[in-house]
Amino acid sequence: xxxxxxxxxxxxTGGTSGIGQETAIGLAKLGAQIIITGRNRERGEIAxxxxxxxxxxxQVHLMIADMTSQASIRQLADEVYACYSRLDVLVNNxxxxxxxRQLTVDGVELNFAVNHLSAWLLTTLLQPLLEDSAPARVIxxxxxxVGKVDLENLQAEKSNYVGFMAYSHSKSIxxxxxxxxxxxxxxxxxxxxxxxxxxxxxxxxxxxxxxxPIWMRPLMSxxxxxxxxxxxxxxxxxxxxxSSPEVEGVTGQYFNTNSKLAKWNPTVFxxxxxxxxxxxSEALTQLEQQTAAA
Ligand SMILES: NC(=O)c1ccc[n+]([C@@H]2O[C@H](COP(=O)([O-])OP(=O)(O)OC[C@H]3O[C@@H](n4cnc5c(N)ncnc54)[C@H](OP(=O)(O)O)[C@@H]3O)[C@@H](O)[C@H]2O)c1
Numbered sequence: 001x002x003x004x005x006x007x008x009x010x011x012x013t014g015g016t017s018g019i020g021q022e023t024a025i026g027l028a029k030l031g032a033q034i035i036i037t038g039r040n041r042e043r044g045e046i047a048x049x050x051x052x053x054x055x056x057x058x059q060v061h062l063m064i065a066d067m068t069s070q071a072s073i074r075q076l077a078d079e080v081y082a083c084y085s086r087l088d089v090l091v092n093n094x095x096x097x098x099x100x101r102q103l104t105v106d107g108v109e110l111n112f113a114v115n116h117l118s119a120w121l122l123t124t125l126l127q128p129l130l131e132d133s134a135p136a137r138v139i140x141x142x143x144x145x146v147g148k149v150d151l152e153n154l155q156a157e158k159s160n161y162v163g164f165m166a167y168s169h170s171k172s173i174x175x176x177x178x179x180x181x182x183x184x185x186x187x188x189x190x191x192x193x194x195x196x197x198x199x200x201x202x203x204x205x206x207x208x209x210x211x212x213p214i215w216m217r218p219l220m221s222x223x224x225x226x227x228x229x230x231x232x233x234x235x236x237x238x239x240x241x242x243s244s245p246e247v248e249g250v251t252g253q254y255f256n257t258n259s260k261l262a263k264w265n266p267t268v269f270x271x272x273x274x275x276x277x278x279x280x281s282e283a284l285t286q287l288e289q290q291t292a293a294a
Contacts, residue, residue, distance in 0.1 A: 003031025005243055009087050009133075011035040011080065012238075013067065013122065014094035016047035018203030019141070022235035023091055023242075028055035030243055035084075037065040037076060037094070067094045067118035068104045070285060077125035086133040087126055089242045092119035093141045097167040097205065101156050108284055109155035111163075115143075115170035120177055120281045127190070134189025135248065139241045140178045142194050142254075143171035148267045151276050172267060175254065177277050179268040182252030191251035193241050197234035198257030229257065 010027050014020040015036025028034045028051055036051065038044040044062040051060045061083070065076035080087060098110045108117060119140050123130075130136040145168040152158070154173060156166040175194055182192035240259040241247055256262040267273055282288040 003029075005030035005032035008032045008089065009035070009084050010089040010091065010242060011037070011087060011126075012091040012093055013037045013065070013118075015051070016040075016044045016062075018205065019197050019200065019231050019234045019238070020091070020093040021047055021051065022231045023093060023238045024051045024060070025054045025232075026235055026239035027089070027242055028052070028057040028060060030239075031057065032089070032243075033059040033061070033084075035061045035063055035080065037063050039064065039066045067114045068110060070106050070121060073118055073121050074125065077122060080126060081129060084129070087129045087136065088133050089137045089139070090123060090126060090130065091139045091141070091238050091242060092122065093139075093238065094118060095141060095143065095167075095171075095205065097163050099163045101161040101166070106284070109157075109166075111166040111170040112155045112173065115167065116174040116177060116277075117281055117284060119174060120181075121285050121287070123181065123192075124285075124287060127185070127188075130190045131188050136190045137242055137247075138181070138185075138190060138192045139238050140174055140192070140194050141238060142175055142196050143168055144196070144199055146172045146175055146265055148265065149173055149176050149270075149273045149277065151273060154277070154280060172265065173277055175265065176268045176270075176274050177281065179252055179264065180274040180278055186251060191247070191249065193247070193251060194254045195237040195241050196254070196256045196262065197237055198229040200229050200231050200234045203231055233257075 010032045012020050012024045015024040016038030024034050024036050041064055048060045048062045052058050063076055063079050066072040096114050102110045104110055104113045123138055149172050178192055178194050237255050237259045254262045254264050
């Protein structure tokens with residue numbers, strides 16, 4: 001019997017550990033050609049071998065990319081175009097929580113840059129390849145506490161910076177942008193959905209208590225001890241959205257950790273918020289300028 005994802009090319013960002021690595025294993029088991037990204041070649045090669053061993057699928061390709069750098073994201077997109085003539089699924093899984101407010105080499109606040117802008121830029125750069133491979137799927141991985149997007153604080157400009165809050169806000173921004181992208185790409189054969197993996201205490205994420213407000217630290221240490229979702233279970237919503245025939249053509253939706261449809265925060269239905277986030281993403285990546293110059 002043919003494996004269901006045989007012949008499909010899948011890119012999982014941050015596939016070198018945690019939920020991303022389990023996503024890569026699950027999709028490799030279904031027969032897909034997998035590309036994973038990470039920042040460190042040695043660590044990434046070990047991860048690629050682990051994915052091959054766990055899935056029995058030798059088609060695992062490591063690409064190096066640092067999502068804090070737009071030049072590195074552009075290089076990654078160039079490498080994908082150079083190596084592959086199709087891309088069926090893009091899982092924007094990379095995420096990080098930043099303890100203190102910092103700017104990237106491009107001068108962008110770090111949570112915003114990695115959790116939202118890197119996914120937005122990579123998807124935009126790879127859009128022609130995804131379109132050529134239609135029907136194609138984009139899955140953006142979100143966080144647990146998502147709420148209203150504050151247009152006055154998109155890059156954590158307000159003085160009361162707390163890492164976990166800035167992380168959660170950047171995931172809310174990603175969700176608004178995902179909903180907008182789904183509308184813009186509808187009719188182009190590319191679906192865009194959001195997956196919530198659920199809380200996992202065995203991955204590298206959230207290990208630094210300094211990313212939490214002081215009042216939340218004792219509570220969170222209890223919550224972390226009681227979390228029993230494994231990275232393997234947390235990967236299921238991304239794997240489902242990447243591979244299931246049930247969601248073929250489904251777009252602009254938000255799925256929870258059980259791969260069930262969840263309710264969007266109403267912030268995503270606010271046109272002004274979505275348009276402002278979109279315009280800022282274009283301006284910060286100078287994509288508009290590039291298009292105009294082309
Ligand atoms: N863990 C949870 O409880 C939880 C809950 C809700 C949502 N999520 C979301 O699930 C996703 C995966 O989380 P996880 O817990 O599996 O995290 P993780 O174990 O820390 O893995 C993160 C992955 O992203 C890569 N990465 C991190 N920062 C990067 C950067 N600046 N540039 C390029 N790659 C980078 C890491 O690769 P290298 O280190 O090899 O470079 C690694 O492969 C994230 O989007 C996270 O927000 C997690």
